[in-house]
Amino acid sequence: MIRLENMTKIYPNGVTALNNVSLQIQKGEFVFVVGNSGSGKTTLIKLLMKELQPSEGKIIIDNKDITRLKKRYVPILRRNIGVVFQDFRLLDKMSVYDNVAFALKVTEEPNKKIRRMVPTVLSMVGLSKKAKMYPKEISGGEKQRTALARAIVNNPPILIADEPTGNLDPSNSWEIMKLLTEINMRGTTVVVVTHDKEMVNAMKKRVVTLKNGSIVRDVQRGDYGDEA
Known part of the structure; x- marks a missing residue:
């Protein structure tokens, strides 16, 4: 469903946001992506949405290399990826x-x-x-x-949630996570980028940890861990 192959993103100012990242997310998975500010999480989302182009490597979504996707086809890609933002954007x-x-x-x-x-x-x-x-x-x-x-x-077959509980109290946070779980159970691949340590620890889903632009941990049914 989603495959990153040796992906690197270097910004024009010389900052390396992601460094030789390889990751595979299967259809129907529920994955948390965690890490401190500056670890590369936001860059990862923008690359998946083709708001950014990687400096090196490939991004394969549904067997299509989106790094080679022509501009006119980008709206079609984005119809297949639902995104929820921390600041709602209503x-x-x-x-x-x-x-x-x-x-x-x-x-x-x-x-x-x-x-x-x-x-x-x-x-x-x-x-x-x-x-x-x-x-x-x-x-x-x-x-x-x-x-x-x-x-x-x-x-959409893929749903990306960027800090979906960041502005919510614990009760509402759990309601959102319950909804995301229900959506996942219907077959949607769900990727949640979050700092919510308590939520990650309770959910026991796959946890991918980014640090300084690299994946330092990838655990099935994991917790937030000490590396984030």
């Missing part, structure tokens, strides 16, 4: 319903499909009664669930 002037529907509209899905899919995914994340409300009217946990609904409404 559109303030749109309701919860319209924020989620927007993800379908930009891919020019028919209105009939939008009217069917949006209520379904809002129900999945427990926001059916909040559909007409606006971001400023809902809690942080509800904003993150809206962002999650938007990320999965296209039914």
Whole structure:
């Protein structure tokens, strides 16, 4: 599903963000990526989304080398990768319903499909009664669930969550992780980038640790570890 082969990313200022990283994530896996600030986690996400191009190496997603992907095909790649951000990135002037529907509209899905899919995914994340409300009217946990609904409404095979619990209290954090687990159980490959040590230790999923741009630990059913 996702394969990195000897991937290096050096920024124009000479900083090596990732150094000769090789990693394989199978279809349907749930993987935590952990590490201190500056370890390369954000760069990794941007490379997977093709916001950045590696300096060396390959990125294979669904048997396609995206390092060679032409610019006009990048939107197609991104439709297959749902992303949830720590800061939600909701559109303030749109309701919860319209924020989620927007993800379908930009891919020019028919209105009939939008009217069917949006209520379904809002129900999945427990926001059916909040559909007409606006971001400023809902809690942080509800904003993150809206962002999650938007990320999965296209039914992408891959979901990347970048610090999804970073701005949430423990109760809401567990609700988000429960939803991510349910999404994973439906067959979606889930990659969670996080600093949340308690969550990682409790979940007992695969844990990949980055340090100074290199993978220093890769453990099945692991914990946060001391290297991060």
